[in-house]
Amino acid sequence: MTDQPTTVAGVLQHRALVTELPGPRSRALMERKTAAVASGVGTTMPVFAAKAGGGVVVDVDGNHLIDLGSGIAVTTVGNSAPRVVEAVQAQVAAFTHTCFMVTPYDGYVAVAEALNRLTPGDHDKRTALFNSGAEAVENAVKIARVATGKDAVVVFDHAYHGRTNLTMAMTAKNMPYKHGFGPFAPEVYRAPLSYPFRDDKTVGGQAAAARALDLVEKQVGAENLAAMVIEPIQGEGGFIEPAPGFLPALAAWCRENGVVFVADEVQTGFARTGDLFACHHEGVVPDLIVTAKGIAGGLPLAAVTGRADLMDAVHAGGLGGTYGGNPLACAAALAALETIEADGLVDRARQVERLMKDRLHRLAADDARIGEVRGRGAMIAVELVEPGTTTPDAALTKEVAAAAHRAGVIVLTCGTHGNVLRFLPPLTITDDLLHEALDVLADVLGATR
Structure with a gap:
């Protein structure tokens, strides 16, 4: 991480947790959501956004989360792009x-x-x-x-x-x-x-x-x-x-x-x-x-x-x-x-791919639960399996995603078998944020062994 993170749309481009996740304001809003919104409308994370810019989402409690989801591939040019x-x-x-x-x-x-x-x-x-x-x-x-x-x-x-x-x-x-x-x-x-x-x-x-x-x-x-x-x-x-x-x-x-x-x-x-x-x-x-x-x-x-x-x-x-x-x-x-x-975002997507795949392949070399690293550009996935097999491990995938969320990194899951972690960072995300998010993922995977 650099000493002075950049600011995009008034949002510092760094990860910072000032409360546990979810924080008290998010918990209060989740209670209101439960009472007012149809239960068929689910949420991936129980935190409520207050603002977002570039590759960071800030919740109502002031926590800065690294965004590897882009609202499911929507904010490709970064949130609140100028x-x-x-x-x-x-x-x-x-x-x-x-x-x-x-x-x-x-x-x-x-x-x-x-x-x-x-x-x-x-x-x-x-x-x-x-x-x-x-x-x-x-x-x-x-x-x-x-x-x-x-x-x-x-x-x-x-x-x-x-x-x-x-x-x-x-x-x-x-x-x-x-x-x-x-x-x-x-x-x-x-x-x-x-x-x-x-x-x-x-x-x-x-x-x-x-x-x-x-x-x-x-x-x-x-x-x-x-x-x-x-x-x-x-x-x-x-x-x-x-x-x-x-x-x-x-x-x-x-x-x-x-x-x-x-x-x-x-x-x-x-x-x-x-x-x-x-x-x-x-x-x-x-x-x-x-x-x-x-x-x-x-x-x-x-x-x-x-x-x-x-x-x-x-x-x-x-x-x-x-x-x-x-x-x-x-x-x-x-x-x-x-x-x-x-802003040359086609080339930037290729840079994101190289950075992410390099780190993820190194993780896969030491972890037999990573069956495959795949994807192109800033559309990268890790398929998690029982070690040495192709048998899907949906429970591990859910556990890893939840732990990443608690650590302030927004990741999504997907796959017919529910065993794929998918990464969709905005193309404007900084290398520092990507490296830190992947550090978190490595720590989480290590803690689940």
Whole structure:
């Protein structure tokens, strides 16, 4: 740690615990939350935020927490990023809402133009804006069905696509996302993913794609399939990065068979993985790409961007929503995109990857419970297993995360088996904060042996 930590948005970039966690004010607020908020709305940590800036969240008791979650990959450009704050303040003083479908405004158009330019492929594109990742995924399916005249949708093992009825059907994990909420939307089929840690070592990307496509052809049929939807690196499912060649093979099959290939980049987009979009890594050009989370520096916004012929297949009025492309969120998105470019955050994501993987691989070399370190950019995960096996250890994962939380480091868990620690630091986080957070993780892992 440096002697004089920097300040971002008035927040010192250091870890400091002035009370136990949770502190007395957070405990009092949790009592109010329990009495007022539906119990189905859970929280990862029982501490309440008072302010945040850069890579630090300050709670109501004055504790400074290192943020390795970014609000689940949302504050990629850092919390309270200066350009985002300035842009939103200017917009809120002008107007807060008119509904783009009633009296449009240029911010929406400018965001669409930017996404058309920045997303993979140099073909003619169109964009529609929405509120959330799930809403955008659902609209991508709507677009694909209208454009192809077909109904079926293929998704993959361990997938997470949202909490609406259709996207719950597309999501793999039962608890807590699907349990008790059915019946779900029909015509959704699931194919096996490439999962290098758990696949037979002879199953590379091409072989894994052939396995998945054989199932699709036999159980669904290309003539019935409107869309294939996949996360280039899975998020909630465990930060699973398919073997090289898997995504290109799927995309090629879709092109050959008139199936719309949809990349769900809700969690991977906007420099998170060390490329502006994760599809860039293997040169995959999706027909439709779904974005949200990191798009607007913390404000709710999502988008579907894709081939003009597909996007324009829907009749006028068939896409939209009252708040979709809200002017405040559009202003924030333009500022977030400017920040990514001006501050070199794609390169910064790669620096974060090198720093984190170097330390995590060293930890793994001395700890057989770390089955795999994986991910790209500032989207890194550790899969915890019973020593010397691939058997998931969800109890250890929960214990490690809880201990890190008590020590003032925000970490998240994920994975179908609940045994993956995931790290999503903002790209503006300092090296000092990353080193200290990893020191905490090392201490916690050591204490659980």
